[in-house]
Amino acid sequence: xxxxxxxxxxxxxxxxxxxxxxxxxxxxxxxxxxxxxxxxxxxxxxxxxxxxxxxxxxxxxxxxxxxxxxxxxxxxxxxxxxxxxxxxxxxxxxxxxxxxxxxxxxxxxxxxxxxxxxxxxxxxxxxxxxxxxxxxxxxxxxxxxxxxxxxxxxxxxxxxxxxxxxxxxxxxxxxxxxxxxxxxxxxxxxxxxxxxxxxxxxxxxxxxxxxxxxxxxxxxxxxxxxxxxxxxxxxxxxxxxxxxxxxxxxxxxxxxxxxxxxxxxxxxxxxxxxxxxxxxxxxxxxxxxxxxxxxxxxxxxxxxxxxxxxxxxxxxxxxxxxxxxxxxxxxxxxxxxxxxxxxxxxxxxxxxxxxxxxxxxxxxxxxxxxxxxxxxxxxxxxxxxxxxxxxxxxxxxxxxxxxxxxxxxxxxxxxxxxxxxxxxxxxxxxxxxxxxxxxxxxxxxxxxxxxxxxxxxxxxxxxxxxxxxxxxxxxxxxxxxxxxxxxxxxxxxxxxxxxxxxxxxxxxxxxxxxxxxxxxxxxxxxxxxxxxxxxxxxxxxxxxxxxxxxx
Amino acid sequence: xxxxxxxxxxxxxxxxxxxxxxxxxxxxxxxxxxxxxxxxxxxxxxxxxxxxxxxxxxxxxxxxxxxxxxxxxxxxxxxxxxxxxxxxxxxxxxxxxxxxxxxxxxxxxxxxxxx
Numbered sequence: 001x002x003x004x005x006x007x008x009x010x011x012x013x014x015x016x017x018x019x020x021x022x023x024x025x026x027x028x029x030x031x032x033x034x035x036x037x038x039x040x041x042x043x044x045x046x047x048x049x050x051x052x053x054x055x056x057x058x059x060x061x062x063x064x065x066x067x068x069x070x071x072x073x074x075x076x077x078x079x080x081x082x083x084x085x086x087x088x089x090x091x092x093x094x095x096x097x098x099x100x101x102x103x104x105x106x107x108x109x110x111x112x113x114x115x116x117x118x119x120x121x122x123x124x125x126x127x128x129x130x131x132x133x134x135x136x137x138x139x140x141x142x143x144x145x146x147x148x149x150x151x152x153x154x155x156x157x158x159x160x161x162x163x164x165x166x167x168x169x170x171x172x173x174x175x176x177x178x179x180x181x182x183x184x185x186x187x188x189x190x191x192x193x194x195x196x197x198x199x200x201x202x203x204x205x206x207x208x209x210x211x212x213x214x215x216x217x218x219x220x221x222x223x224x225x226x227x228x229x230x231x232x233x234x235x236x237x238x239x240x241x242x243x244x245x246x247x248x249x250x251x252x253x254x255x256x257x258x259x260x261x262x263x264x265x266x267x268x269x270x271x272x273x274x275x276x277x278x279x280x281x282x283x284x285x286x287x288x289x290x291x292x293x294x295x296x297x298x299x300x301x302x303x304x305x306x307x308x309x310x311x312x313x314x315x316x317x318x319x320x321x322x323x324x325x326x327x328x329x330x331x332x333x334x335x336x337x338x339x340x341x342x343x344x345x346x347x348x349x350x351x352x353x354x355x356x357x358x359x360x361x362x363x364x365x366x367x368x369x370x371x372x373x374x375x376x377x378x379x380x381x382x383x384x385x386x387x388x389x390x391x392x393x394x395x396x397x398x399x400x401x402x403x404x405x406x407x408x409x410x411x412x413x414x415x416x417x418x419x420x421x422x423x424x425x426x427x428x429x430x431x432x433x434x435x436x437x438x439x440x441x442x443x444x445x446x447x448x449x450x451x452x453x454x455x456x457x458x459x460x461x462x463x464x465x466x467x468x469x470x471x472x473x474x475x476x477x478x479x480x481x482x483x484x485x486x487x488x489x490x491x492x493x494x495x496x497x498x499x500x501x502x503x504x505x506x507x508x509x510x511x512x513x514x515x516x517x518x519x520x521x522x523x524x525x526x527x528x529x530x531x532x533x534x535x536x537x538x539x540x541x542x543x544x545x546x547x548x549x550x551x
Numbered sequence: 552x553x554x555x556x557x558x559x560x561x562x563x564x565x566x567x568x569x570x571x572x573x574x575x576x577x578x579x580x581x582x583x584x585x586x587x588x589x590x591x592x593x594x595x596x597x598x599x600x601x602x603x604x605x606x607x608x609x610x611x612x613x614x615x616x617x618x619x620x621x622x623x624x625x626x627x628x629x630x631x632x633x634x635x636x637x638x639x640x641x642x643x644x645x646x647x648x649x650x651x652x653x654x655x656x657x658x659x660x661x662x663x664x665x666x
Binding site for chain 2: 026027028029033047049050051052080094095096097098099347418419420422424427429430433479481
């Protein structure tokens, strides 16, 4: 993991001191709310329905066990004993008191965490594949360049007041687990014609009220030139982005309005001026950062392989969990464990302080002291020996996080919705809970196979409904919650925007509608055909006709 | 003479036509800790049942005056005068009901208004 140097530490500590003074001046009335609001937002402090909400940045979703313990401590000391892991790989606390925030940020800074770049029209906290560095299918570790982007973007003076927020995601594998095509810039590590490592660059993707799958604007960018190229993209956006209209201010609108070709031409033109200006990451700095991500000393493979197989045979529930929640590690004899934060009927992404502590302990004992946060609102233990998987599974069972549902119908993304969020129009969490209960049978969800349901409580789409195989959008229709269904969205390398199926359903009808869609799929699928593939083959017609036949 | 607040004054798109307003109350979040509070006629309290209900334009103006003063005194942020359903201290909008009670998915943390 990357460890802060003195510059990083100074930057964060000075920010805490600044904010302490700003809070003091706000409480004394020296600063008005209008003056103070942008200052608190620059530190991730929002006002939601019930209290202040603090969003803590978790750069590229990577946490140490010590950081996770601190997050648990913060939940216990400053909140109501829990936190919410988000689709941005961050954590949010829901019950924060302004007068305590300076001390809270001081405690976070002790473990090199903060709320910077989690709000405002800046380059936001960079996100990445949660399996970075351990995935069997990756070309290079995306955390190296993600960390470089973090350093380059933090307090970048030219890009601190962009037309709108700006999100960058990175994947090192062809299999996209970071939804890069729904980001302002998506970076995929690729191999060029002559075998060298470089980047494919996507730009102008996004969700919100105007969902757009980002076009590929450069198929291959040489590795050393990444920062100058993304700086060129930001410059073109900063110059031409629509500051006059908040709904048209994201880069996706600019790219769409002038066309990907013209946008690319302008970027390349800008890049020609920039690429030799010393913006690129020097090789020595790249090497310095890379050292922090040197693979650990893995033990030789499979001492306990026999025992592992025996445990699988003896415990069908364990075998099912291995099937769904353990992914292939690049090191034989190890597994990547996805901890589902989606127990049946519970709140997606929520974890109590005790659960966070227990996960930190497991990370220390069994995963080389590392935890990852996924954009699907789960956690990951990236380095678990096969021989330890059974013990880890049992320990997760004790804290209620051993559900074998990663990637299945119960693994639902839900934004906080109207239960917490000041922007929401409808509740999201109760819908997720009811769907999860309706499909609580592990056998049934295994039969259904991979199916991603994503729920947002407003058009801003924090719940990624556009990218859901089944997407659900809550709206306010004359004071009543109504839920619209989209089908066929995908956030992977085959990214697509879900299509609206028809009129919305009331709260008491949405779960039945989802079940009906699943039943239609089960009836019409070819053998072994997953939901998304079946939908892409069948189109919306059979779903629409039968869902609304008696509506 | 004071006039009754007409149903048509219930904000558009919020059960308009379905809910006759029972009156209005003043609310906001407390600056120092963000807690949801209501004006009880003298001070700001977390209990929606204790909120002073305005049934007349004069009463509503008084609520707005209290609200403005609390904002000016740096006690209150995100302040608003909101609609109630008839004969109750229950806010008309679901959003405001949830603010008064707490997240509907964490009833263990909920306030328990008398409605």
